[in-house]
């Protein structure tokens with residue numbers, strides 16, 4: 001297969017064809033509602049109305065760190081016992097809730113009805129509700145729906161489902177354009193747009209757009225580049241609309257960013273000279289910043305529990321740019337079509353696992369005793385208590401980590417728990433106390 005980027009120092013044998021241990025069992029991950037926390041910050045005129053239980057409301061409030069009276073752009077329409085027992089028409093109640101909300105908040109231009117475990121258990125048809133409410137409130141408000149329930153694979157699937165829900169209602173356009181797909185913090189998105197503009201790529205749009213009135217459209221002239229590896233359903237929806245995906249490693253670290261940009265540059269016929277002129281300085285800065293953190297990471301081992309779906313691109317970054325040794329790379333779901341270029345760059349050796357059977361994986365993590373274990377919040381404290389240094393995977397979606405200027409911060413996120421552990425060991429050698 002021809003790839004539009006060069007891999008001059010790719011390993012002789014990468015992991016793309018390596019056997020994958022498939023596991024199905026108890027999982028320890030957050031549900032897709034979590035994505036609302038970063039999506040509502042990104043989409044400045046959207047509101048996320050979770051149709052769920054008090055548990056869902058608590059999850060959102062504690063994850064977002066705000067109380068509901070702060071008027072955030074998300075909330076929960078709580079299904080009471082009578083709804084769950086089928087004694088009330090949940091659709092009527094939802095309509096009343098939406099009417100109250102939109103009357104109070106005229107700034108809302110996009111309303112997402114977000115399904116949860118309870119709404120799915122009672123088979124509340126939110127797509128019917130979204131169609132009905134769109135008819136009522138268009139053109140000022142578009143009402144869409146997606147599922148954020150814990151019945152799905154993992155928490156990043158919430159973003160995938162949200163973006164996928166927007167694709168069918170995008171206007172059609174034959175225009176030649178690049179679509180960046182993934183909700184990045186504004187500062188990171190601006191950096192990416194500035195690099196692409198310097199490369200001479202004229203029409204670049206972003207999904208999700210910050211505001212509803214952004215000129216976003218899709219069609220056969222659209223090529224798109226994912227910035228997150230967990231957007232498989234969104235990619236498939238865009239392909240159904242005639243768009244074509246650019247295949248590349250994900251833009252983490254200096255190498256990942258360069259290969260991602262190079263793939264985009266090849267698609268748009270950017271000359272090698274221009275590419276070098278635009279990327280040379282930020283590449284050098286990124287290399288320098290990564291090297292500082294890599295002093296701590298060099299030669300250390302790492303074990304990934306399946307959690308964020310970022311595991312494979314991160315393992316590529318940590319093994320190739322920071323000198324770490326991956327023991328196991330677990331991912332909730334391995335979409336080789338998306339992460340294949342990253343797998344090509346990871347030297348054969350680590351165990352690749354897909355899905356989760358948490359007890360078995362804990363046994364392997366305890367046997368491996370890696371220098372650093374990347375896992376969900378629920379596993380981190382118990383593993384710390386057993387003397388393992390951990391990194392919370394969820395931090396990686398709340399922190400700016402993409403592209404050149406964040407490469408050093410990304411490496412530092414992994415170096416920090418190791419440094420803290422060393423400092424604590426030095427301070428209290430007798431107790432062996434440490435923290436993550």
Ligand code: SF4
Pocket residue numbers: 031032033052053055056057059115116117118148149150151
């Ligand atoms: S959607 Fe399901 S897993 Fe998520 S908070 Fe609600 S009940 Fe819990």
